[in-house]
Amino acid sequence: MDSEHNSLPMLTSAAPLSREFYSRETVTVATELLGQVLVHSEAAGDTAGIIVETEAYLSSDPGSHASRGKTQRNSPMFAVPGTIYVYQIYGVHFCLNIVTRPAGIAEAILVRAVEPIAGRELMRQRRGRQELKELTSGPAKLTKAMNIDLSLNWGDITVPPLYVVAGPAIRRPVTVTTRVGLPQNRGGDLPLRFCLADSECLSRPINVHP
DNA sequence: CACTCGATGTTCT
DNA sequence: GAACATCGAGTGG
Numbered sequence: 599m600d601s602e603h604n605s606l607p608m609l610t611s612a613a614p615l616s617r618e619f620y621s622r623e624t625v626t627v628a629t630e631l632l633g634q635v636l637v638h639s640e641a642a643g644d645t646a647g648i649i650v651e652t653e654a655y656l657s658s659d660p661g662s663h664a665s666r667g668k669t670q671r672n673s674p675m676f677a678v679p680g681t682i683y684v685y686q687i688y689g690v691h692f693c694l695n696i697v698t699r700p701a702g703i704a705e706a707i708l709v710r711a712v713e714p715i716a717g718r719e720l721m722r723q724r725r726g727r728q729e730l731k732e733l734t735s736g737p738a739k740l741t742k743a744m745n746i747d748l749s750l751n752w753g754d755i756t757v758p759p760l761y762v763v764a765g766p767a768i769r770r771p772v773t774v775t776t777r778v779g780l781p782q783n784r785g786g787d788l789p790l791r792f793c794l795a796d797s798e799c800l801s802r803p804i805n806v807h808p
Numbered sequence: 809c810a811c812t813c814g815a816t817g818t819t820c821t
Numbered sequence: 822g823a824a825c826a827t828c829g830a831g832t833g834g
Contacts, residue, residue, distance in 0.1 A: 655825070661826070663819095670821065689816030691827050708826060738827050779826050801827095 610637050610644045610716055614761035616711060620679040624698040624705040627656040628792050631696075632772060633765045636712055638744045643720050645744045647734050648765050649711025652714050652799040653777045654731045654790040655695070661785035664704035674752050675704040682753040682760060684746060691738030692747050696755050696762075710737045710778070710791075713799045717744075736801040771795045773804050 606675040615634065620627055629652075663672040663685070664768065674683040674697060674789040681697040683706055696705040714721055714735045717721055721743035723731045734740035750760055773795040780786035 622812070655826080665827080666820080669819070685826090686816095687825065688827055689818075689825095691816095693826060695826090710826085736827070742828095777826070 599633035604725040606610050608644055609635055609763060610639060614756050614758075614763055617680045617756050618680070620696060620698050621700065622772050624656055624696065625790070626699065627698050628652040628707045628790070629772060630669075631707060631709070631762065631769070632792055632794050633770060634716050635763050635765045636709065636730045636744070636760075637716075637763060638746065640745060642745070644719055645714075645717030647714045647716075647740065647744070649709060650790050650794040651709075653708040653710055654792075655708065656790070657703055657705055658700075659785050659788070661780040661782070661788075662704070662706075662757070668704070668753055672687050672704065677701055677707050677752070680756045682750050682755050684741070684747065684748055684751040687738065688791070692741040694746050696742055699779045709740065710738060711735050711797070711799050712740050712745060712798060714743070728780045731798050734800040770797075775804055778802065
């Protein structure tokens, strides 16, 4: 067993955050997910990371996949809070979202970056990179490192194998910015990206002026 | 560093 | 056809 498991023996076996946690206002959940721990338990080995960057996607939000109604791809967004929505982007990458709000209101949170705390060697193998900062500092990087793909779409984030547990009780500064990759006319000017400002593992630096 | 660009497939116009 | 909640290799200062 490697040292990271010795130093964090309880984390990956802690109780997942409940459905009630996710059944609140999307911005609230997006903010409170920061500092919690995303865990993927697999036979190959557990991977886990502290969530350091999230984005909220709201109903009536032109940047949301659900902005033009329900389709085959986005239908998990219309399901119950805690539903996992994984989609493929640019044909090659996967992004992980967690549904909030009651069924019928399509809102979700994109998990954009985590700080690796367990299964780092597995992450290095999957990513083909050694540097800690390169393993999970982006929405598609973290899904690759943690082996998250379409097989987890429609899953339940409140139970294994993919779930979130309470992180270390340490207060860290939160910064709010505009979301990444969205043009102005698609909601790119809305302050819906949430970061732990002191993290080394953000998908990109926090711009003082966007 | 900063920037461009190709990969690759699903969705929507 | 074009766009896309991205990444990494490549190029040029």
